[in-house]
Amino acid sequence: MHSTLLRNFAARTGAAALVSLGLIAGFAGVPANAATATIVGAPPITYTVLGDSYSAGSGGGGEVGACGQSPNGYGNDVAAATGATLTNLACAGFTTDQVRTLEVPLMAADTKLVTLTVGGNDVGWTTAVTACLQTSSTSPACKSAVSNALYQMTQLPKRITALMKAIKAKAPGARVLFLGYPRLFEPANMAAAGFTADQISGAKTLNGAADLLNGVIAFSAVSNRAAFVPVAWIFSGHGFPSASPWLNYPGGPNPYTFHPNATGYQSGYAVAVQAFL
DSSP states (O other), X not given: OHHHHHHHXXXXXXXXXXXXXXXXXXXXXXXXXXXXXXXXXXXXXXXXXXXSHHHHTTTSSSOBTTTTBOTTSHHHHHHHHHTOEEEEOOOTXXXXXXXXXXXXXXXXXXXXXXXXXXXXXXXXXXXXXXHHHHSOTTSHHHXXXXXXXXXXXXXXXXXXXXXXXXXXXXXXXXXXXXXXXXXXXXXXXXXXXXXXXXXXXXXXXXXHHHHHHHHHHHHHHHHTTOEEEOOHHHHTTOSBSOSSOSXXXXXXXXXXXXXXXXXXXXXXXXXXXHHHO
């Protein structure tokens, strides 16, 4: 049922072009230039991180303030690699509209590089993960959460367009990189960890929805002359559950469940951004 919903949604949106080219699946694949890159000899630039908890570094440990910012977020590693001066304005829980109205006005006008994760809170991603993993893929709660997420995805392109207009108005010389979200689950490992067939089915549905969300964000970014940096390829094999997790597990010491841990930010997001640059 969920797979049909995902296919029907893709056919009704700009993501259809990406599906037809096999690119939504490709957002989980390694880009051609994937290799850790350090910019040497470049003049210092002003670098601003915007977005939600994934850009705030929530889950990386040592979070401070109401926005859940962590010194182990990817922004610090990117700044160190590029020699940039970093300002992190990202805040846990923020939607696209909140980033536009509350974060963008605080940007420096001479910002040359912007990276951000945004969209997960717009579509109620946390609600969908909780409903589908704790119940089953066929439960009314899971079906409702997934259906709502798909509807909210149809609203996301216009919100990203408004956000990009605000960023360009504030910092017209900025290069803007939208970063994707990882697949959270490793379904092949879930049976051995005691998960039911319904829960595994729900996890597969959520992975597919994450690919679709990344496709919508990528399409919206490119349509507004921004770039999209995928991260699903580099997180592959490090989701939940795995022997080498890059995400915080439910019941673990960090309250930011299903957010990257310090390794996920450093070896996942930071490396993906540096590879793109």
